[in-house]
Amino acid sequence: MTQNAQSLLQIRDLAVEFSTDDGIVKAVNGVSYEVPAGHAIGIVGESGSGKSVSQLAVMRLIARPAGRITRGEVIFDGENLLEASESGMRRIRGNRISMIFQDPMNSLNPVYTVGRQIEESLRLHQGSSKDEAHARAIELLDLVGIPSPEDRVKDYPHQLSGGMQQRAMIAMAIACNPELLIADEPSTALDVTIQAQVIELLGELREKLNMSVILITHDLALVAGFCDEVAVMYAGYIVEQGPAREIFYNPQHPYTLGLLGSVPDLKSSRDEKLEAIPGVPPDMLALPPGCPYAERCSFARDECLTVVPELQEVGTAHTIRCIVDVKSGALR
Numbered sequence: 052m053t054q055n056a057q058s059l060l061q062i063r064d065l066a067v068e069f070s071t072d073d074g075i076v077k078a079v080n081g082v083s084y085e086v087p088a089g090h091a092i093g094i095v096g097e098s099g100s101g102k103s104v105s106q107l108a109v110m111r112l113i114a115r116p117a118g119r120i121t122r123g124e125v126i127f128d129g130e131n132l133l134e135a136s137e138s139g140m141r142r143i144r145g146n147r148i149s150m151i152f153q154d155p156m157n158s159l160n161p162v163y164t165v166g167r168q169i170e171e172s173l174r175l176h177q178g179s180s181k182d183e184a185h186a187r188a189i190e191l192l193d194l195v196g197i198p199s200p201e202d203r204v205k206d207y208p209h210q211l212s213g214g215m216q217q218r219a220m221i222a223m224a225i226a227c228n229p230e231l232l233i234a235d236e237p238s239t240a241l242d243v244t245i246q247a248q249v250i251e252l253l254g255e256l257r258e259k260l261n262m263s264v265i266l267i268t269h270d271l272a273l274v275a276g277f278c279d280e281v282a283v284m285y286a287g288y289i290v291e292q293g294p295a296r297e298i299f300y301n302p303q304h305p306y307t308l309g310l311l312g313s314v315p316d317l318k319s320s321r322d323e324k325l326e327a328i329p330g331v332p333p334d335m336l337a338l339p340p341g342c343p344y345a346e347r348c349s350f351a352r353d354e355c356l357t358v359v360p361e362l363q364e365v366g367t368a369h370t371i372r373c374i375v376d377v378k379s380g381a382l383r
Contacts (some may be wrong), residue, residue, distance in 0.1 A: 058126075059230060060086040060109070061265050065123035067101075067108050070116075074336045078104045080287040082121075086231065091257060091264040093274030093295065093312070095334060096284035102267045104154075105284075106233050107136045110150055111140050132333070138155075149224035150233040155216035159208040165192070165219045166204030169226055176227045195252060205228040212246040221252065228260055250277055269361040271314055275299060280368075283307050286333050286343035289362070293369030304371045305348045342373070350375040352382065 079101040086092050109125050111132060125132040127148065132140065135379040142152075152158045161167055169191060170184035179187065185204070192200035195218040206230045208216055217237065224232055234253060234262055238246035250273055257264050266274055272293065274281055281298040283291040283306065291304040302308050309328040311370045330347035333339055339346070343354040354374060363383070376383050 057087050057237065058085040059088040059128060060265075061124070061126040061363070062105070062109070063124040063126065065105060065108060065125065066121045067104050067113060067118065067308040068121055069118045071336070075336045077338060078118075078287055078335065079108065080338075080367065082287075082289050084282050084292060086263050086265060087279075088230070089257075089261050090264055090280065091266060091278045093266045093268065093278035093281045094284060095268055095271055095281060097276060099332060099335065101287040102269075102284055106150070106235060106265060106267060108145055110148065111135075114251060141175075142175050145172055145224075145229075147229055148225045148231045148233065149227070149229040151217075151220050151224050151235060151237050151241055153236040154163055155213070155220045157210060158220060161208055164207055165207055166206075169204075169219075169223050172223060173224045175353060177207075188222075191226055192219065192332065194225075194256075195219070195222045196248075197222070201349070213241055214248065216244075217249055218252070221249075221256070225256055225260060225262075229262060231263045231265070231267045232257075233267070237266075238267070239268075246273070253277070271299075271310055283310070286335065286338060288343065288359075288372060290344065290372045291370070292362075293366065295364060297366060297369050301366070301369075303365045303369070303377060304373050305350050305375070306344050308377060309347075350377055350380060354382070 062082055062084050065079055065082045069076040069078060075275065082105050082360050084092065094105070097101055109132065113120060119132060123133070132143070159165070166185065167186045169188040172177040173184040173187055189200045189204050192203055197203050197215055197218050203211070211219060237253065238249045241249065253264065254277055256262065266278060268274060278295045280293065281295050282289050283304065285306050291298065291302065291307045298307065299311070301309055312326040328347060333343050340357040341358055342360055345351045348355065352375060360372045360374050362372050364370050374383050
């Protein structure tokens with residue numbers, strides 16, 4: 052793939068595996084995609100599909116020695132992060148690339164005030180003075196919609212609600228005006244109303260700061276109005292990828308169809324029965340020789356059981372990893 056000058060991040064054939072007592076878990080299998088500057092891409096799929104692991108690899112946070120990146124490139128602003136020194140990565144993490152983790156209560160340090168945790172990032176990466184960092188922390192808490200930020204900056208994490216903790220995490224993540232924000236299930240532990248507020252906030256900040264965003268989620272509804280592109284992951288593979296509108300209105304992979312079929316259509320006035328995807332995901336310790344989705348797929352053919360399909364284009368910037376045309380049921 053030739054380098055696109057407008058792409059801030061390029062993932063090329065990324066593979067990650069983990070050694071366990073039971074064998075090797077191939078968590079990410081040859082993932083490739085690009086994130087243009089200012090764009091948002093959604094990474095969706097079931098738990099264990101490799102969504103979070105692929106992003107931890109981008110940040111070079113794969114736990115060693117059990118985990119290792121076995122191949123691929125992570126090109127950020129022209130530099131391969133997999134070849135960067137640890138000191139070089141420390142200058143990038145939290146500064147040019149930030150990550151919001153799933154559970155704010157486990158991510159925030161309970162013994163430090165929220166303000167101090169934001170200030171540390173500013174002093175480390177921006178060289179801010181103590182007073183400058185404190186003023187900026189208040190400004191950031193106000194930016195993410197936390198009321199009375201002058202008071203909340205003195206609070207400890209347990210003194211904030213779940214929604215406020217998540218907003219504080221976002222304030223920490225954007226403190227240094229990162230070019231790329233990775234949001235890993237940023238609203239999973241929150242109620243539906245707060246979820247919508249958090250996603251709306253991320254959208255406002257993305258536009259205001261001109262950030263690129265990678266949104267990791269199992270919830271297709273969250274990416275529908277937020278992301279420019281969507282990558283659907285299954286068993287460590289990207290099985291479908293393309294513009295968000297194309298994925299939602301013209302899905303081509305059986306797994307994507309299954310995910311969409313399990314989401315209620317709020318625009319429909321009819322009482323429609325949701326369809327569950329049959330079966331269970333494959334054992335990641337012993338992936339089948341063919342398509343990993345074949346045993347759950349109603350479109351599967353004999354060929355699907357022996358060879359993992361290559362990605363193929365089915366439209367403009369729309370690719371799938373499948374040999375069956377789901378509309379006709381015929382082989383492609």
